[in-house]
Amino acid sequence: MAKNILNHIDSPEDLRKLNKKELDLLSIELRKFIIDIVATKEGHLGASLGVIELTIALHYIFNTPEDLLVWDVGHQAYGHKILTGRRDIFETNRQLNGLSGFPKRDESEFDTFGVGHSSTSISAALGMAIASNLKGETEKQHIAVIGDASIASGMAFEGLNHAGVTNANLLVILNDNAIGIDPSVGALKEYLTKARVGYKPASDNIIEALNFKYFGPVDGHDLEGLLKTLKEMKQIKGPKFLHVITKKGKGLKKAEEDQVKYHAPGKFEPNTGELLKYDTDGLPLKYQDVFGLTLVELAEKNEKIIGITPAMPTGSSLKYMMKAFPERAFDVGIAEQHAVTLSAGMATQGFTVFCAIYSTFLQRAYDQLIHDVAIQNLPVVFCLDRAGLVGEDGATHHGVFDIAYARPIPNLMIAAPRNEVELRNLLYTAQLGLDAPMIIRYPRGRGVLKEWKLPYEKAEIGKAECLKEGSEIAILSLGNMAGNVEMAIEKLNKEDRDKIAHYDMKFVKPLDKKILNKIFGKFSKIITVEDGVIQGGFGSAILEYAASTGFKRDLELLGIPDKFIEQGSVDQLQEMAKINVQGIQQKLESMI
Known part of the structure; x- marks a missing residue:
């Protein structure tokens, strides 16, 4: 078993059978496993590398999934996913029909709460803890792992404020690495920095003032120390708080040195951490x-x-x-x-x-x-x-x-x-x-123009623009969807192309009603295209105005359907929503 320990860990139950030496070896293997996969598949790297020992210790000491573990944001949950039965499919992380890059309730019973935005863990874990009390499950443990950037959010303090006046069996673990995606800021960061270096304010421990039992700071990479501390804290009832000091990117030198870039670095060489170079010369700026x-x-x-x-x-x-x-x-x-x-x-x-x-x-x-x-x-x-x-x-x-x-x-x-x-x-x-x-x-990623730094022109508020004249169908696009529409029109034969007019509406509010009145008077078929939800979106605005003018002919809306869209490349997801070039082309062909 000592040859490759991680390959034998299919659940935390397997983890709990290991001895101290094996746990240390497991932390090395788990770190390497994450580095090797993220190097080629991409994803959030630094945060997960920083909590390897903490992740192992939590699943070793607590009886997950019966004890409930909530990760804040979830950038740091890769190790958790791998140790809870998802090792063999982890290479599908963040891909279409693969694992989510964040904890997700319908993916695993170990993912007790779905996350993606920050500062929700304390409130969620407190809710679970109060519910356990109501059900008489007084021995059940509830753990929230939150970073030093996330805990500065108002919602985190709302949760702490409430928890301090309950008897909830709640453990809040502060994963303090002095950085979120960018370096942490604010007065709380300065307070935590003093705690990191051993500065002890006489009577102003913020956490103790909120009625938590405070422990720390402790070394988040000392696995033996973490196991001992968590075992002791498990026996203490009521709200408690553990301050853990970690290093984001731990175990990969480049990730430790440049924690901002290696939060989500793209592809890199796994042994050295060297980022793979892409030729971006001549490409549009982001x-x-x-x-x-x-x-x-x-x-x-x-x-x-x-x-x-x-x-x-x-x-x-x-x-x-x-x-x-x-x-x-x-x-x-x-x-x-x-x-x-x-x-x-x-x-x-x-x-x-x-x-x-x-x-x-x-x-x-x-x-x-x-x-x-x-x-x-x-x-x-x-x-x-x-x-x-x-x-x-x-x-x-x-x-x-x-x-x-x-x-x-x-x-x-x-x-x-x-x-x-x-x-x-x-x-x-x-x-x-x-x-x-x-x-x-405006969208994520690169633009469409190599020459973008042109002399300024004042924009006319609420003014649309006709990009192409046509005789039968008007297609109204919003924002960067104009590019997909233009390419879709180009794919039609010339006779059909001549039938299509294309308008860039530019504004959802105020709408250019003057140009819309002309469009409604000229065209019997109209299509709207947006990269937002159809319900209540840009197309809905056009539909509402059309109804007010008595327009009663074909008006079809293309956009995001009434469901949550999961992970995948932008191209794949646009294809699913039928707002990619081919999807728009097919819609045009069906209406001509």
Whole structure:
């Protein structure tokens, strides 16, 4: 068995039969297994490497799945998945019809709570613990593993605040590596840093003040020490808290040295960690970089521009402005609600605030979007990166709901540029001064233009554009879907191509009603194409306006169907939703 221990671990029951020496060997094998697969299949690397010993210790000491283990976010759960019966299919991680990159309840009984966004673990585990008490299961253990970036979120503190006045059998484990995706920020980070180096405040332990029994800090890579500590803590009733110090990327030198890049590094050489080089010369820039570099360009001439992001300076490329104008660019940590209301507060004082946030994360600040921004009609500019299908991160990360959830909000404008030049022009227009808040949504990944840095032109709010004239069918696209539509039209024979008109609507709100009236008067068949949900989305807006004008002919909506889309490449997922080139082509052919 000692030859390859991991191959004999099909569940935590097998793990619990090992001796101390075998557990140490297992940690080495598990780390190598993750490195080897992520090197070729891609995924989240650093977080899982940092919790190998902790993962083994938790499944060894606690009787999972009867004892309930909740991982926050789930970036760090690869080791957990491999030890709980998914070793042989782990190479399908984040692929179409394969394992989810995050814990998922219908994937395994060991995944007690589905995650993908941060800071939910304490509330979820507390809910489970209170439920166990109600059922008389007083010996059952409930463990939440949360990172130092995630615990700074308001929701985590709401959970801690409630837990401290219960008798719930809850263990919160703080996996403290001083970094989330980017380095952790804020006063709590400074407090934890003092704890890491042994600084003992006389009477201000935050956790003990919330009625938790506090233990630590302990070395998260000392497997023997972890086993001893967890065994002792298992006997203690009520809410308790263990502060564990780990190193993100542990065991791969390059990942330890560059923890931001190796959070999700793409493909790399497994033995050295050296990233595989791709020839990107001549390729279009990523949309996020067009946003980040353009904002710096505008901020050089406009001192009123402010940049804000909740914990995504690298992912949103606000890092460029943070470097160029550190006094005017802020990473506020995993705090989407705070980011939105902070933006609103600054907007009241005459600043032009660009809040860079992933589409899926703005969902977390919906109340603030309505109450603190839209009701007060404050001209905050929300730059929604990762709008549409994002690929391998799956259902928790697709930015497919933003049009539908934002469209009913009064005062809020919604724009979707079809390329990088249009994105630049919208950013330029927004900083000239808006009289209302605006969402600018753009996709993950590379743009479509090699020459994007053109002279600015002021965008006309609510103005659509006819990209191609036609005689029978009008296809109305939004944002980057224009590219798929153009290619689909090109695949038709010339006679059929001449029948198709193509309009880039540019804005969901306000709609260009003048051009829509012309379209309704000329065409008997209309198709809308979007990379958001059909229900309540861009197509719905067109349908509602068409109904109000008495348009009674064919109007078909293409977009994301009424179900959660799982992981897969963007191309695969667009094909499933029939908004890829072939899907649009087939729809056109069926309507001609």
